[in-house]
Amino acid sequence: MSGLLFGMVLAVLLEILVVCRRTDVWHRLAAFASVSTKVGMVMLVVSVVRDDWMVGLVGVIVLSVGNGSVMLLANLLQGVER
Amino acid sequence: MIPALAAGFSGLAQIASALLLLLGLVFWIAGSWPLLGRGSYLTKLHYLGISDTLGSALMLLGLLLRFQREWPLLLLALLSLVVWNTIFGYVLAACSQAARRFPPAP
Amino acid sequence: MSRLILIALRMLIWLLLTADPDELNVVIGLAVSLALPLPRRVRSLTPAQLWRALAASLAAVPQAYGEAVQLLLHRKLEESVLHDEPVLPSGRPSSVLVFLDVFRITLTPFTIALGLDDGGRSYRVHHLVFEEDRR
Numbered sequence: 001m002s003g004l005l006f007g008m009v010l011a012v013l014l015e016i017l018v019v020c021r022r023t024d025v026w027h028r029l030a031a032f033a034s035v036s037t038k039v040g041m042v043m044l045v046v047s048v049v050r051d052d053w054m055v056g057l058v059g060v061i062v063l064s065v066g067n068g069s070v071m072l073l074a075n076l077l078q079g080v081e082r
Numbered sequence: 083m084i085p086a087l088a089a090g091f092s093g094l095a096q097i098a099s100a101l102l103l104l105l106g107l108v109f110w111i112a113g114s115w116p117l118l119g120r121g122s123y124l125t126k127l128h129y130l131g132i133s134d135t136l137g138s139a140l141m142l143l144g145l146l147l148r149f150q151r152e153w154p155l156l157l158l159a160l161l162s163l164v165v166w167n168t169i170f171g172y173v174l175a176a177c178s179q180a181a182r183r184f185p186p187a188p
Numbered sequence: 189m190s191r192l193i194l195i196a197l198r199m200l201i202w203l204l205l206t207a208d209p210d211e212l213n214v215v216i217g218l219a220v221s222l223a224l225p226l227p228r229r230v231r232s233l234t235p236a237q238l239w240r241a242l243a244a245s246l247a248a249v250p251q252a253y254g255e256a257v258q259l260l261l262h263r264k265l266e267e268s269v270l271h272d273e274p275v276l277p278s279g280r281p282s283s284v285l286v287f288l289d290v291f292r293i294t295l296t297p298f299t300i301a302l303g304l305d306d307g308g309r310s311y312r313v314h315h316l317v318f319e320e321d322r323r
Contacts, residue, residue, distance in 0.1 A: 154207035
């Protein structure tokens, strides 16, 4: 299980590297959204490993409503660029 | 007899859950890797869809097998994850294309 | 009839969220799902259309996994094209049908929907193809 967590953190670090490197704002937005989903999944796995459901509840909330804000940002950005 | 059967079943569920979690991790890494390359934006969105939606759904299925006490919330997470991420990919693609189709006035 | 299906979907989400089959809880969920506004033009939708769209969306999930494996195995070969896909039946589409169609197109890794064109008669779809197929 800890090996799995290690791999998941590695995947999140990969995305953060992309965010740091790219200059195009759309690439950054996509990578940030992906980081949000992945961190939610890491939370769920951590909650299963520690057998502490409160962490998992936060993870479920992040997964279900966390993307809404990024979606709003994408719409805003489209209006700004036009 | 029955407890042995139950133990065997639960062991099978553990193995299946570990397999699903590993497969999801493979999807994650393989789908995130093209982000570092030089492909076009939309191509990267295709790969991101694999990694985020499909890989995370596999992982959630693995967690469901392992953690049956809280199945309603995990099922809700699975449902909202798939729907949100898919629609989110569409919104990102459509918004970036619209910005490109109407170039800003000089 | 199609209103009933939509309200049943809302009730399902409410019950999963609260995880509590209590009587009062069910009544509250029913009240909330009846009070939320329905999407436009859902009344003119026949249940057969809605069922077909729902079934197509569900059938897209295993297909998406197949395409994902295919795409990950052929990493270096792809090239992207844009094309139009006339999907909608005649008449003005309901927003529920458009939502389900966009979901179905975008879920599969080879295609992403980019929006409606032609006044709502076709979708613009971004499609990945292998180079050997184009030659």
